[in-house]
Structures are given as structure tokens and as C-alpha cells.
Amino acid sequence: MKTILLHGWLVKVFIVLLWVIAIGVRITMHDDTRENLLFTLIAFSNFLLYLMVAMRLPLLTHSKMAVLLPGFSQKLKQILLVIFGVSLLPTLLVLPDVVTWLAFISISILATLVFVAMIYQPIYQIFIWLFILMPLPMAMFDISLNKEKLFYTLAWLLPLICWLAYALLNKLVNYRGNQHHVSKMIAIMNVSMGKTLAVQESIPFSDRTMLAQWWADSHFNYYRKLISAATNTSKELPNRKLIEICCQSANSFGANAYVIWSLGIALLCVLGLVIDESYHHFFTPMVTLIPAMIIGTGSITLFQIIQGKKSYLARIAILPRFKQHNSFARAFLGYVFSNQVILYCFIAVLLAVTARVFGHLNITVYINSILILFVYCCISISIMLFAWRTAEDYGNSVVWLMIVGFIGTIVFVTHMASSEMSLLILNGIFQILLLVSLLLMIFSCYQYLQYFSKK
């Protein structure tokens, strides 16, 4: 059971690394200047662990073993308690401050409850959004809650939280409900990172939610109309368009996604313009998170979709339509580039609009952010092209690389926003990085074309 819950060496190594850094910070900390860093390291590592365990829990609670094996629930409960107990060890680093330590235990338990709840019932994801938005109503209604007060309250609430958690744990180890959603979660957790999208794609259309069905249908309708129009007028669709049609999926970032995100951002900006400027900083996490989510769904999803359609595209590439030398590869590159250019231009506009309204980025930070995103885009396209032209399946490694690069980009942009950094384009190291990423992308395109010259 423990092996199933803690499966995946990469996350485990990352968590242990964070714990080691936390210990290092604690040992070298002589005053409270780096206290926040220590708290962040402990909280982040523990949350990651809880999320990992929570995501794997359905593999046990909803398995056939759960019904067949005697004492299964009891054993699962013991293991969960052991894992939770071990996860509390790094919190000892905050001692001798007992109140903070007890508060950390309370926070850890609450986080565990939320993570587990949202895995089994997606509606509980609302807690995450409430947490992000919480500072805004608190500021608007003048509720002052400083860190000391919060920790003090949480420390005193610990017995109540423990009792609630134990009651819910007893319920969890015997929980077999929401089979439909949980079976989807299990399917996703049973595959490697590179294939999570393929699992979602395999869910029958009728089994999806009404919203998901409408979303996918409205996206596909554009392409259906395109084919019908071309047939009715006996026109030839351009090669790039044909490849675009091949590469569509229910999870594609299409025109409807751009419209919905634009509307969402517009609403947020209107709210930002209406409310007092002093509340603007509460929106910073959200306006930082949105571009990140768009890149995540627009870039990583594109990779996974095409990776899943590699064999189909290989079959399409040999059809007589692609008669000229490299015409398939050129059309394919054209599609990938236009897709990514539109995506990153959209993010650039989005960042500009939100920066103008909320003022969380000045012009220097904005230009630097765009430059960093450009480097990220070049590198991710290079990696994607490499994976798409090889026979071996590097999907998992590429997705991990893209996620790590992506987190790195976000961390760097956030750090830059809070520090006095000059224009990166004038920095020699960045100039080299920019040049290398550009050359890498050109080289990948060249190799991709070379590969298809044999087709």
C-alpha cells in the first residue's frame, strides 16, 4: 500500500530535497529574517506530499482489494497515519516556537483534508480558489488577521481539527462512492505523466459532463464546417489546415478557449477598475496564475495531443497530398509555430492589459517577462520537435522537463517582479541564453525537416 501511495521517484526526490534545504535554512538561521522562507519550504514540501498521496488514494479505496482483503481499511488507515506522522517531522524545525509548530500541524491536517476531498469530489476545488481570493474580502471588510493571531487560533483549534480529521479518515478508508469520477482519476494515475491526456481523450463523449461536451463540440464544429465548406465548394484546404484538423482534441486550446479566457480577464479587469487601487495587490496571485495556466494548457497539451497522434500523423504524411519534398514537415512546422505564436502573443497582450490595470508589473518587468517567455517558448518547441521525430517514446520526460522549465520561469518572473532588475536584453548572460535557445529551435526545425526528407 505504501509503495502505491508514494509511487514516483521524481516527486519523492523533490520533496526530500526541499526538506534538506529547509534543514539547511534552519541550521544557518540566526534570526527571524529567513523565517518565511523556512515556513514556505516546509509547507510546500508537505503539500506536495499530501497531494501525491491524495491522488493515489483512489487506487486503494476503490480497488477490488479493498472489498476482498480482510482488514484492508484498518491497514490503510494505519499507513496513512504513518505517512502523515513522517510528514510532520520537518515541522519540528520551527521549534522551539510551540504555537507555530501546533499551527503547522493544524495547517497540514486541513490541507490534507482539502486535497483528499477535491480528489474524490471535484467541487471541493473551490477551497483552493477561496484561499487565493480570501485576502480580498478580508481587506474589503477590514478583517485584520495577522500571522501571530492566525497561528495562535490554529494552535488552539488543533484538538478539534484532529477529531474532525480522525472521523473523516474512518469514513475515507471505507469510502467507495463517486465511482464515475474516481474511475477517471484512477485511469489518469495509472499512466505516466506523458500519457495523462491520452487517458482523458479515451473517455467516451457521452460520459463527459454537459459542459465538457458543449465545449468540445463547439471547438470541433469549426473544423467540421471547414471540411463541409471545402467539400461544397470543391476547394482544397491548405496542408497546414489539414494537419491542424488532424491535431485537434477535446482538450485543444482553440478559439472558444481564447474567447472564454478573454472574457474572464476582461471581467477581472473591470473589477480591478471598479474597486479601490489599494486592493489591487490581492489580485496579483490570480493574474500571475492565469497566464501560467494558459501556457500549461496551450503548450503542454499541444505536445501531448501530437505525441498521442504520432502514428496517425505518420500515416497521413505518406498520403499523395504531400507530394513535394518535405511538404508534410513544412506544413506541420507551420501549424506548430502558428499555434504557439498565437498563444504567446495572447499571453503578452493579457499580461500587458492586467499589468496596466493592476500595476503588478512595471514596463521593465513586463519586457523581461516577455523575453523569458520567448526563451521558454523556443526551448519547449525544440524539445517537442525532438520528441516528435524520434521513434522512442520520450513523452514522459518531455512533459516533466516542460513542467520544471515552466515552474522555473514562473519563479524567475515572480522574483524579478519583486526585485529591481534592469532590462534583461542588456544582460550578457541573457543574450547568450536567448541566442542559444533560438539556435536550438532552428536546429530542431532543421533536424525535423531532415528527418522528413526521407518520407
Added chain:
Amino acid sequence: MTCIVNVKGLTKSYKNQSVLKELSLDVEQGDVVGLLGKNGAGKSTLLKSLLNISDIDSGEISIFGEQYNQLSSKNKARIGYVPQENDEISWLSVKDLINFRKQFYAAWSDEKVTELLSRWEIDLTKKISELSPGQVQRVLIILALAPRPELLIFDEPAASLDPAGRRDFLKEILSLVSDENITVIFSTHITSDLERIANKVAILDKGQIRYFNDLDTTKENVVQLTLHWQADKNITVPYLLRGKQFLQGQHAIVSQLDQAWLEEMKEQAVEVTINPMGLEDIFLELTA
């Protein structure tokens, strides 16, 4: 007879594991070749290599007299391929998918499409994801036949069908093939499927063609011999495909019986028992 497909010394490995080893094969016009092999024998890899879908390590492949990776547009249009797995765009309706695929060809027979659609009673408005595996297979065949190909390559065409569906499907393929004199290469691990439609059999084992001949000749001529002798002997069996020695005897599978050799054995007091073999026995013995 014109040679449609010519393969010489085809070698392909995947993750340092050899899949095809120095494989050679000639397919002539009008042949219906059943490629028989166990799961993992390399059947799909061979078919994908012929079509340049899968890369090869070494060897020569020519189709319609042109190098497989330099095929002209005209010759590309002469090939139809039905893959093992349905990876078609599932969100398109049958009609849209046919129209979409039509975009890739200069010549496309709408009559053929209409004829097959009505013969197989396929609802044009249904999405691919809403069709049964048998119907999807038929749509894939329509897509492959619509450009009126001269070479049709099927990868396990009936794998997803139940026995009754498989029988109907194979019957239809047979009628299509006989009507239009198409050269067909199809892979299968079900010998009864092969016996229904193929006129040639190729047995693929451990990356090599272990046996390739006319199906009728195979069924008539390939036999299993059991030899028994008293004293120590070293006997060479002619046309040997596979042999296994035991104490004072030998089991042998031969591609044809040599009457002169049989007489010779009689004179040498070697007892020879001849056991006729079905295609399944031949396949199992050769790939054991």
C-alpha cells in the same frame, strides 16, 4: 508477373531488440499474401516499414519499382492501408471523415464510396466514436479503397471483430479483391482467416520469413515425417523446413515429398510415417 513489392535484407530493431532480421520478400501483382505470425513476430512493423510509416535500419524496399521512401505522388495514390488500430479522427462524422480524407488525393471515387456505404449500411451522420468496431473497420476500408488502390495493405483486419463479423468481413474483402484484381498483403495470426482469402502464405517468425509459398501448394505438399531407424544413421531429409532428432529417429517438416528419397529410405530400412498437416499445424510447428 509484375513484382509489386520487393524487399531485400530488411533489418529493423527497436530499443536494441531486433524486430526484423535481413528479411526478404517478393509480392507479385494479383497476389493475396497472408502474413502469418505470432503476436510480436514483427508483422505490423514489416507492414509499416513497407509504407515508410516506420523507419528501418537497413535493407531495400521497392514498391511499384520505386524506392519506398521516394515514392512519386502517383504511386502513393496506388496504395491503400488499413491499420490495426483505429486512430482516425473520432469526433468527425463518417461523411466529414470521408470528405476530409478526400482532400489528400487527386483522384477519388465517390461512386465506390457510395456503393460501399450502402452495401455495408453505414450511417453517414454518425461520428466515428459512435460506430461499432466492425463498422469502424469498414469505414477504414472504404477510406483505403476510395482512391482505387492497386496495392492494399491490411494490418490484422479482422482482429476487432467477432467470429461471425469476421467471416462476413473476409467474404467482402475477397469479393472486392476478385472484382478489382488488387494486390493484397494482410497480416493475421488466425490461420482460418488466411485460408479463406489468401492465395499465398508467408510465415514470419523471429523477424524473418520462415516460409513463403502458394497456399494450395503449401496445404498439398507440406507434411510432417516421422523417421525411425535401428542402427546409428545420419540422414539428410530433402526440402527440410524444420527437424528434430530423437533417439533412433527424427521428426521433420518438409515443404514437399521427394519420392526418390522415400524409396531410398525404404531400401535402408528406415521407417517413414507421413502425416498430413493443416495450415495451423504448419504455422505452429514452424514457429515453435
